[in-house]
Every structure is written in structure tokens, then in C-alpha cells.
Amino acid sequence: MSTPKVVSELLARSNKLGAEPRFTNYAGGNTSAKGVLANPATGKDTTVLWVKGSGGDLGTLKEAGLAALDLEKFKDLVNVYPGVEREDEMVALFDYCAFGKGGAAPSIDTSMHGLVEFDHVDHLHPDSIIALATSKGGKKLTAECFGEEILWVDWRRPGFQLGLDMAKIAKENPKAKGCVLGGHGLTTWGVTSKECEERSIWAITKAEEFIKAKGKADPFGKKExxxxxxxxxxxxxxxxxxxxxxxxxxxxxxxxxxxxxxxxxxxxxxxxxxxxxxxxxxxxxxxxxxxxxxxxxxxxxxxxxxxxxxxxxxxxxxxxxxxxxxxxxxxxxxxxxxxxxxxxxxxxxxxxxxxxxxxxxxxxxxxxxxxxxxxxxxxxxxxxxxxxxxxxxxxxxxxxxxxxxxxxxxRMPKPKPLAGKIALVTGAASGLGKATAERLAAEGACVVVADRDLEGATKLATELGGKDKAIAVAMDVTSEDAIADAMAQTMLAFGGIDIVVNNAGISIAKPITETTVADWDLQLDIMARGSFLVSREAAKALKAQGMGGDIIYISSKNSVFAGSNNVAYGATKAAQSHQVRLLAVELGEFGIRVNGINPDGVVKGSGIFAGGWGANRAKQYGVEESKLGEFYAQRTILKKEVLPEHIAAAVFVILGGDLTLTTGLHIPVDGGVAAAFLR
The missing domain is CATH 3.40.225 (L-fuculose-1-phosphate Aldolase)
Structure with missing residues (x-):
């Protein structure tokens, strides 16, 4: 069924008014239109009231966000109205006036729209009008500003009685284009959608000009x-x-x-x-x-x-x-x-x-x-x-x-497990970090995507939902200044922090005789020193909040398994592993849990393997690089390849709410490597 013209006009008007902060605040106000449709059940023409539903936003309103009511049925509610003391009971009756199926729940302001005898009604919350509505002597000021074109209604809580009052004013004052609602906002009406919109904008602009012309220069007093x-x-x-x-x-x-x-x-x-x-x-x-x-x-x-x-x-x-x-x-x-x-x-x-x-x-x-x-x-x-x-x-x-x-x-839906939590993931633009950031966002957390690759981090943050869901920060974990700046950006964006995932890492696999001091220092700087620096700055914020929190290290099977030709990597992972134990002991009194994940053989999607580690390992084991994941899987007890999402799932297990008394733990995610069993 195509959208009726009257509805298209209503949506266009609503979106225009709702997109301008001068006209109304976010999710504030409501608009309506009346028109005639054939009722499929009877074949008879029915006058329908379309009105913005409860909780919607005018600026982004779509047809699904409208409530549709049979206007004649709605008007008949006047006959069963029990009086202002019981007016809240009327809201439940709105459902009995529904036209068709689906649509949004009617808001408390529906009475205003249904009872006013004009086809188009706007109810908005413009700052300039509310300034009049909340001024001492507001009724007199409104008359001075608008004359008989915009009238005054004393404060009344939104509801059926306010709708009756507005309908009476509109009927008895043919020159009136609308009303200022004391302490509340503006309602205007018109014969056409265009007329209603023009009256709304005119009233708001006139109030702005009135305040500018008449108002004092220092309304907040002298500057302290x-x-x-x-x-x-x-x-x-x-x-x-x-x-x-x-x-x-x-x-x-x-x-x-x-x-x-x-x-x-x-x-x-x-x-x-x-x-x-x-x-x-x-x-x-x-x-x-x-x-x-x-x-x-x-x-x-x-x-x-x-x-x-x-x-x-x-x-x-x-x-x-x-x-x-x-x-x-x-x-x-x-x-x-x-x-x-x-x-x-x-x-x-x-x-x-x-x-x-x-x-x-x-x-x-x-x-x-x-x-x-x-x-x-x-x-x-x-x-x-x-x-x-x-x-x-x-x-x-x-x-x-x-x-x-x-x-x-x-009626609000049950929040997701990590709703209200703020998570910072290092090395999150790709590989295990990306999978972890995606999983935490899917579970309701706000995510800070931290990576040296700011372009990649920004792309992921956008995919995760933008600034209300995720932000990207440039972070080199070897730089104290970069870490401090990233933490500051996190504080300003979301107010604090709850979760840190130390994931950033590299791997340089060489025999000890070929491992240079530069190789050794780089690995320790990024993973051992970097994790320490990130955890230190996070711990400061977590302790300041006094709300507990979680620090998770993405360590490795190599933290407990002595493999060949990777002394720098293995030693660094062992350092990370022991940081987990040390910090679990130190931070526990503040409700801060510290745990680790020990992956192995994560080839697909891994930044480390893509950076040369995979080719090196494949050469050492005598397999094609493209077959390396399968090779690792066959070495395990379960014979299953480990993927980035498996690591992300383990992170969520720690954070999801069922392991609230677990700290100092390392969870192997390696398909089962007996030599790496924890003892």
C-alpha cells in the first residue's frame, strides 16, 4: 500500500522542523495530520489521524513512527472522559481507536492533535517560546509579542484535558494561529501542512526577535x-x-x-x-x-x-x-x-x-x-x-x-550484557583486536578502537555505529604520551573506562643467534612494556571511578610453552602472563579484575601472521603458508582451527557477568595443546 500524500507531507514537515534545533529539541514535540482513507474492512471512507508516536524523533521520523487512529472513534472518547483526576486512564483507550495494524504507540499529546479541529497541528519545544512560557508575567509578554494570533494557556500537565482546552481555544478564537503553553512549549495549527509549518516557524522567529529587541544585555548577571x-x-x-x-x-x-x-x-x-x-x-x-x-x-x-x-x-x-x-x-x-x-x-x-x-x-x-x-x-x-x-x-x-x-x-528492552560499559582495545584495527572490538560492541559496550593505524581504526569505529557507539584513537603503545592522550580522549568521549584489552603485538621469530638487541627491545617495548603502560593508565582511571573494572591481556600459548626460534616473543608473552597475576593481586582490592587469554595458531585475519610471522612459521614447518592454519589445527587435541572470533568469545566470557569472582585466570584458546596446559 502506497504512502498517502497527506502522510508524505506530514513526514516532510516533521523532518524539517525536527532537524532544526531552533524549532524543537531532540525527540521533543509531535506533529499530526488528518486525511480520508478507504477502510479495507468496510470499503467506507474513514477520517484518519496520523500523529508522531511516543518516544520518536521528528528529525528522523518515518511512517513506521506514526500512530494511525480512526478520528471519529477518537472524538467519541469525549463521551467517556471521567474528568481530569482520572485523565491518565484515557491513554489506554487510545489503542481502541487504532486504524489498521502496526504503527507506533500514541503519545500522551495525541489528545491535543485529535481534538483540535484543524487538519494539521504542530506541538514543539522551541527555546524562544519556552522562554516566554517560563517568564514571570509570561501571559502578558505573549500577548505583547503576538497579540491575538498566538494565545496563552496556563500550565497543565499533558493529557486529555489539555487537548480539550486547546480545542476550545482554537474553536472560539478564529484569528488564533496557535497557543503558548505555560511552562511548556508551542502548539500551532493550519488548514494545510504548509500553513501549519509556516505558522510554527513564524511564531518561533517572532519570539526570537521579540526577546532580542526587548531583552536585557546581561541576563545571567555580571561575569564572575x-x-x-x-x-x-x-x-x-x-x-x-x-x-x-x-x-x-x-x-x-x-x-x-x-x-x-x-x-x-x-x-x-x-x-x-x-x-x-x-x-x-x-x-x-x-x-x-x-x-x-x-x-x-x-x-x-x-x-x-x-x-x-x-x-x-x-x-x-x-x-x-x-x-x-x-x-x-x-x-x-x-x-x-x-x-x-x-x-x-x-x-x-x-x-x-x-x-x-x-x-x-x-x-x-x-x-x-x-x-x-x-x-x-x-x-x-x-x-x-x-x-x-x-x-x-x-x-x-x-x-x-x-x-x-x-x-x-x-517497556524498554532488556539491556545487553555490556550496556553501560566502556572498553578500550589496543591493536583493534585488525585481527584479534578487531574481532574483540566487534564482539564487545555487539554485546552493548561503547568501544575505543586504539591502533597506530588511525585510518583502519576510524573505519572500524564507523562500522560499529559512530561516535555514540565507538571512537577511534591513534595509539602507539610504546609512547607514554600517546597512551595518556588516548585515555584522555576516552574520558572526554564516554566519561570514563571499564574494560581494557591489551591486544597490540608483533612477533619476530628468529633463532637466538640471529635475534638482535633491536628485535628483543621492540618486542618487549610493544607487548611487555606497552601492556604495562596501558594497564597503568587504565588503573588510574578505574581507581578514580571507584566502580571496579576489567583488564584483559591477550597473551599466548607461548607464555607457558617453550617453542623454538622465538625467544623474544616467548619471553615477552611470559612477561605479559605474569603481569596478569601481579596486577590481579594488586588491583583486586579496588574491584578491578585482571585476566588473560592464551591463543595459539590464529592465522586467518591475524595481523601478526600477515606481517611475516606466517611465512616464517610455514617455512619452519615445511608447509604452504595458505595451509598453516590447517597445520596448526592438526597439532591440537580438538583438530579445529582457531579463529579471531574464538578469542573475542573468550574475552566476552570473562566480561559477560557469569564469572564475576574470577581474576588472575588465563584461558587457553588453542584447540587443545597439551604441552601448554596450565599447571
Missing amino acids: SKYAPLDSAKRKERAAALAPYLRGIASKDVRMLGSFTDNDVVLDFLQGSKLMALAALGTSCPDHFLRTKISPMVLDTKPDAPLDEVIKRANELHAEYRKNYAAYYDRNAKKDSPAMRGADPLVILVPGVGMFTYGKDKQTARVAGEFYINAINVMRGAEALSTYAPIAESEKFRIEYWDLEEAKLK
């Missing part, structure tokens, strides 16, 4: 010199140093991933004398505080204060934040309210440095930051015009702990 931003490089350096400590703070109740920004909007807000007062008032638009909590934690230390002083103060503020959030919950919770979901901040503001935001995955953490920037813009506009006056605390609580929101959370 003690909170002047550090220069860009120092901001990044301080942010990377703070990141693991702050992630630990944000993850006391639930493990979180982080995001960081130090853009000009944030830094300007953080330097204003009104920072503390405005931050304490919190956000207002329901979309905002659902993702940011009602208010952020503000770290009130000087940007260049000694790090230990900053961490001490952060922990003090965290204890205070948790106490205040619990008090907020206790003040507002009813007997039937959902349990408190956690008292840690989702937004941490650091004057002179930037903003850290948190969420269950990277996208959620990043979007939380985008939403708080929306909130900053709203506060700027409201303070420029008047005084910022968000909705009451009790109303915020009603939204945050709404039964409908709780039901939405319960």
Missing part, C-alpha cells in the same frame, strides 16, 4: 572573574582529569555513561553571577527535566584549583545533592508513587571547564547535554525579558514520577 574559562587546551585537560571521578559520582545508584561539552553557551552561563540561583530553579519543559533531573550539581571550585581539592568538594556536594533529592522525593511522593529511581545528578556543571552529562548510554548522555543547553537558552530568554519562573516543584515531580513515564520505562 573567578569562574573565567580556562583556555581550550587546559579545559580539555582538566575535564579529562575530572571525568572518571565525576562518573563515579553520577553512577552511585546506576552505572552511567558520560558526555562533555565546553561550548560558548555553557561557558557563558557558568560565568554569570546568577549561576547558582538559576541552576537551583531547575528546568521547566517536561522534556528537559525528564532527561536532566530537576536541577544540576554545580561544582563551585575555581577552574584551576588543585585536583584533590576539587574532588573533595565534589564528593561533599554529591552527598548534599543526594540528600536534597531524597528530600524532594519525600516532599512530593504519594503512597502510589513509583520508587525513587536514584538520587545522583545527571548534569554536573564545572565553571570555567564545562558541562558533564550522564545517561544509560552515550546517546542519552549526549542528549541530556543538548537538553540542558536548551534550558540555558530558555533561562537566558526569560531573564532577558523578565524573571525565570519554571513550573512548580510539585508539577515537576508529577511529570518525573508519572505512572505513564514509569510504564514507558518498563
Whole structure:
């Protein structure tokens, strides 16, 4: 069945509005259209309401993201409406009005779209409009800005009654093009999709111009010199140093991933004398505080204060934040309210440095930051015009702990085993490292693809899903500076680290009489020294987070098996193997587990074998290089060839959640080599 023209127009309008941050925030707002279709079951024409479904994003909306409802059935819901005290019951009835099958679940705002007597309706969350909606005297300011063309509706929680109120205004005010919803956003309507879109953009632009013409020049107050931003490089350096400590703070109740920004909007807000007062008032638009909590934690230390002083103060503020959030919950919770979901901040503001935001995955953490920037813009506009006056605390609580929101959370799919974890894999652009990075990403981890081959690492990171799933970093494991820089990039990208896989390696196979000092030093530098350096930097971050973690060494069968003509390689692998035992003992008290994998004979996809080791080994054993994998397999007990994905699977076994009390272990993945059995 082809897409009806009215739906195509709706999708085009939605995508245009949703792609522009001036018009609405990510996943914020909803749009709708009404049209006539023949009902296949009856052959009769039916007026259908198409509306963006719950949880979708306008900018990327497709037809599958629309809910389709029989409009006449939907309007009949007015006859069974039990009143505002029980309006949440109406959402369950929306399903009985569905037209056809499939489609998205209708959102709470569906009533607004279905009951307003216009074929096209937009509901958006533009910063400029919410600035009016959250200003003291917002109703008067709205009238001054728009006259009778855009009217005012006092704050009301989204629901059926708000839909009835909006329908009444639209019917009784023929000159009106829409409404400003107090504390919330904008709704416009039109006879055609084009008219509705034009009215939305016109209203948003007019509000922007009104604020610019009428507003004060210093809405955030005078700039505090003690909170002047550090220069860009120092901001990044301080942010990377703070990141693991702050992630630990944000993850006391639930493990979180982080995001960081130090853009000009944030830094300007953080330097204003009104920072503390405005931050304490919190956000207002329901979309905002659902993702940011009602208010952020503000770290009130000087940007260049000694790090230990900053961490001490952060922990003090965290204890205070948790106490205040619990008090907020206790003040507002009813007997039937959902349990408190956690008292840690989702937004941490650091004057002179930037903003850290948190969420269950990277996208959620990043979007939380985008939403708080929306909130900053709203506060700027409201303070420029008047005084910022968000909705009451009790109303915020009603939204945050709404039964409908709780039901939405319960519908979320079960997270993957490594969801919320951040993994750095060295030598990850090819071979065993690549297979391991792919497996960890598939199991839900965010992955840092570290390799000297930045081009290959970047290609893999893109394949794994891009910046919200994976990043590429250039890393030469023989360079302390390169390792420190890669760790800093990891902190800034994802907020911390949970897993390190020491995989980078080479092999130079020669008799001892032909092994040069350069051969020896190179192998030890990359594998023994390199693994030590990577583990050392990772251990610093893991200890700072206080959340435990895992370090895994990809060692070798050769760490315990004395093969010929590879003294440098074997000795290096033995050094790696003992690092596992030493670090397991040292780091265990911090909940950090250290384990190893001992592969053998991984020929296909192996960077080491492709780099000349394979040809050397094949020559030594008198077989064709292309047959080397089969040759190795026949030496094993199981007679099976070992592949990179088998190594990746062993890594996941350690990390997957069933071996939580295992540390200091080496797992052979070699098809069974009796001479390499651990004793």
C-alpha cells in the first residue's frame, strides 16, 4: 500500500522542523495530520489521524513512527472522559481507536492533535517560546509579542484535558494561529501542512526577535572573574582529569555513561553571577527535566584549583545533592508513587571547564547535554525579558514520577550484557583486536578502537555505529604520551573506562643467534612494556571511578610453552602472563579484575601472521603458508582451527557477568595443546 500524500507531507514537515534545533529539541514535540482513507474492512471512507508516536524523533521520523487512529472513534472518547483526576486512564483507550495494524504507540499529546479541529497541528519545544512560557508575567509578554494570533494557556500537565482546552481555544478564537503553553512549549495549527509549518516557524522567529529587541544585555548577571574559562587546551585537560571521578559520582545508584561539552553557551552561563540561583530553579519543559533531573550539581571550585581539592568538594556536594533529592522525593511522593529511581545528578556543571552529562548510554548522555543547553537558552530568554519562573516543584515531580513515564520505562528492552560499559582495545584495527572490538560492541559496550593505524581504526569505529557507539584513537603503545592522550580522549568521549584489552603485538621469530638487541627491545617495548603502560593508565582511571573494572591481556600459548626460534616473543608473552597475576593481586582490592587469554595458531585475519610471522612459521614447518592454519589445527587435541572470533568469545566470557569472582585466570584458546596446559 502506497504512502498517502497527506502522510508524505506530514513526514516532510516533521523532518524539517525536527532537524532544526531552533524549532524543537531532540525527540521533543509531535506533529499530526488528518486525511480520508478507504477502510479495507468496510470499503467506507474513514477520517484518519496520523500523529508522531511516543518516544520518536521528528528529525528522523518515518511512517513506521506514526500512530494511525480512526478520528471519529477518537472524538467519541469525549463521551467517556471521567474528568481530569482520572485523565491518565484515557491513554489506554487510545489503542481502541487504532486504524489498521502496526504503527507506533500514541503519545500522551495525541489528545491535543485529535481534538483540535484543524487538519494539521504542530506541538514543539522551541527555546524562544519556552522562554516566554517560563517568564514571570509570561501571559502578558505573549500577548505583547503576538497579540491575538498566538494565545496563552496556563500550565497543565499533558493529557486529555489539555487537548480539550486547546480545542476550545482554537474553536472560539478564529484569528488564533496557535497557543503558548505555560511552562511548556508551542502548539500551532493550519488548514494545510504548509500553513501549519509556516505558522510554527513564524511564531518561533517572532519570539526570537521579540526577546532580542526587548531583552536585557546581561541576563545571567555580571561575569564572575573567578569562574573565567580556562583556555581550550587546559579545559580539555582538566575535564579529562575530572571525568572518571565525576562518573563515579553520577553512577552511585546506576552505572552511567558520560558526555562533555565546553561550548560558548555553557561557558557563558557558568560565568554569570546568577549561576547558582538559576541552576537551583531547575528546568521547566517536561522534556528537559525528564532527561536532566530537576536541577544540576554545580561544582563551585575555581577552574584551576588543585585536583584533590576539587574532588573533595565534589564528593561533599554529591552527598548534599543526594540528600536534597531524597528530600524532594519525600516532599512530593504519594503512597502510589513509583520508587525513587536514584538520587545522583545527571548534569554536573564545572565553571570555567564545562558541562558533564550522564545517561544509560552515550546517546542519552549526549542528549541530556543538548537538553540542558536548551534550558540555558530558555533561562537566558526569560531573564532577558523578565524573571525565570519554571513550573512548580510539585508539577515537576508529577511529570518525573508519572505512572505513564514509569510504564514507558518498563517497556524498554532488556539491556545487553555490556550496556553501560566502556572498553578500550589496543591493536583493534585488525585481527584479534578487531574481532574483540566487534564482539564487545555487539554485546552493548561503547568501544575505543586504539591502533597506530588511525585510518583502519576510524573505519572500524564507523562500522560499529559512530561516535555514540565507538571512537577511534591513534595509539602507539610504546609512547607514554600517546597512551595518556588516548585515555584522555576516552574520558572526554564516554566519561570514563571499564574494560581494557591489551591486544597490540608483533612477533619476530628468529633463532637466538640471529635475534638482535633491536628485535628483543621492540618486542618487549610493544607487548611487555606497552601492556604495562596501558594497564597503568587504565588503573588510574578505574581507581578514580571507584566502580571496579576489567583488564584483559591477550597473551599466548607461548607464555607457558617453550617453542623454538622465538625467544623474544616467548619471553615477552611470559612477561605479559605474569603481569596478569601481579596486577590481579594488586588491583583486586579496588574491584578491578585482571585476566588473560592464551591463543595459539590464529592465522586467518591475524595481523601478526600477515606481517611475516606466517611465512616464517610455514617455512619452519615445511608447509604452504595458505595451509598453516590447517597445520596448526592438526597439532591440537580438538583438530579445529582457531579463529579471531574464538578469542573475542573468550574475552566476552570473562566480561559477560557469569564469572564475576574470577581474576588472575588465563584461558587457553588453542584447540587443545597439551604441552601448554596450565599447571
